[in-house]
Amino acid sequence: MSADAHLPVLLHPAVDALEIASRSGGTFVDATFGRGGHSRLILERLGPHGRLIAIDRDPDAVRAAREIRDPRLVAVQARFSEFQAVLDELRAGGVDGVLFDLGVSSPQLDDPRRGFSFRFDAPLDMRMDPSQGASALDWLERADEAEIREVLSSYGEERFAKQIAKAIVAARRGGALRRTGELAAVVAAAVRTREPGQDPATRTFQAVRIYVNQELEELSLTLPQALAALRPLGRLAVISFHSLEDRIVKRFMREAARPAVPERLPLRARELPPPKLRIVGRPVRPGAAEIRSNPRARSAILRVAEKLAA
Numbered sequence: 267m268s269a270d271a272h273l274p275v276l277l278h279p280a281v282d283a284l285e286i287a288s289r290s291g292g293t294f295v296d297a298t299f300g301r302g303g304h305s306r307l308i309l310e311r312l313g314p315h316g317r318l319i320a321i322d323r324d325p326d327a328v329r330a331a332r333e334i335r336d337p338r339l340v341a342v343q344a345r346f347s348e349f350q351a352v353l354d355e356l357r358a359g360g361v362d363g364v365l366f367d368l369g370v371s372s373p374q375l376d377d378p379r380r381g382f383s384f385r386f387d388a389p390l391d392m393r394m395d396p397s398q399g400a401s402a403l404d405w406l407e408r409a410d411e412a413e414i415r416e417v418l419s420s421y422g423e424e425r426f427a428k429q430i431a432k433a434i435v436a437a438r439r440g441g442a443l444r445r446t447g448e449l450a451a452v453v454a455a456a457v458r459t460r461e462p463g464q465d466p467a468t469r470t471f472q473a474v475r476i477y478v479n480q481e482l483e484e485l486s487l488t489l490p491q492a493l494a495a496l497r498p499l500g501r502l503a504v505i506s507f508h509s510l511e512d513r514i515v516k517r518f519m520r521e522a523a524r525p526a527v528p529e530r531l532p533l534r535a536r537e538l539p540p541p542k543l544r545i546v547g548r549p550v551r552p553g554a555a556e557i558r559s560n561p562r563a564r565s566a567i568l569r570v571a572e573k574l575a576a
């Protein structure tokens with residue numbers, strides 16, 4: 267695979283879930299274009315009058331999307347939390363399916379200049395859109411120890427958050443925390459036990475990345491917008507890669523699949539406001555063959571729901 271390629275995870279199950287064939291003239295949104303693995307299959311299934319809106323906050327991803335010469339595709343550089351604004355700008359009205367394939371892409375991890383990975387020594391950046399917000403370095407330089415500890419513990423589920431936060435603060439005082447290699451070395455020295463098959467810095471890098479990109483907030487802000495934009499029978503398909511994301515998706519779908527809590531009580535059963543979504547099938551995980559050929563798929567989980575008529 268070339269350094270700029272991304273092997274899509276759960277490609278067919280996710281795109282099948284959108285049921286494009288039954289509304290091939292409809293509008294679909296790929297909220298996480300990456301390198302377009304899912305988008306290309308959506309385009310294959312979309313009819314000549316269909317439309318695909320591809321969103322990514324990463325300028326490299328949007329550049330890759332714009333190289334696809336297809337009049338049915340429009341690529342927008344935006345945070346997906348700007349979902350409704352993007353649709354308004356494009357005068358898109360309702361949509362028939364929305365796909366999220368969360369997290370980072372292989373090109374982001376594999377481009378040493380992006381500073382996402384402890385595998386390459388690079389300036390600590392980790393922003394999906396390097397022109398927006400604070401980099402990992404900006405944040406690690408000014409955060410206090412308690413805040414670092416809290417981020418490592420909640421976003422990395424790191425048992426040694428306390429020791430690592432302390433070591434980070436000590437290292438930055440000495441000016442030795444500007445690069446990914448330095449952060450990885452500080453973590454390795456602070457963590458006493460090793461999880462098998464995992465670099466000791468894995469959890470720290472995950473936590474800092476999630477925090478710097480506000481990944482969980484983005485997701486929580488966007489799911490309600492996607493639901494609101496869906497037409498009746500429209501599909502929402504979300505692939506997550508760790509339990510923090512999946513918990514948000516699962517809760518959101520479950521809540522929306524329950525009758526809304528009535529403002530006036532008591533109500534008779536038939537007076538209850540109807541649910542907004544129907545959960546479709548059971549969560550889908552990649553099979554052994556996919557995990558063998560793409561280890562990144564290991565922790566993936568796909569959840570699908572369908573918008574119910576109002």
Ligand SMILES: C[S@@+](CC[C@H](N)C(=O)[O-])C[C@H]1O[C@@H](n2cnc3c(N)ncnc32)[C@H](O)[C@@H]1O
Nearest residue numbers: 274298300301302303304322323345346367484
């Ligand atoms: C796992 S990759 C998607 C891969 C894609 N499905 C493919 O097959 O090539 C996730 C992509 O979502 C983008 N992304 C993550 N969070 C985002 C957000 N809040 N807003 C917009 N794009 C986001 C990342 O920049 C990354 O390119």
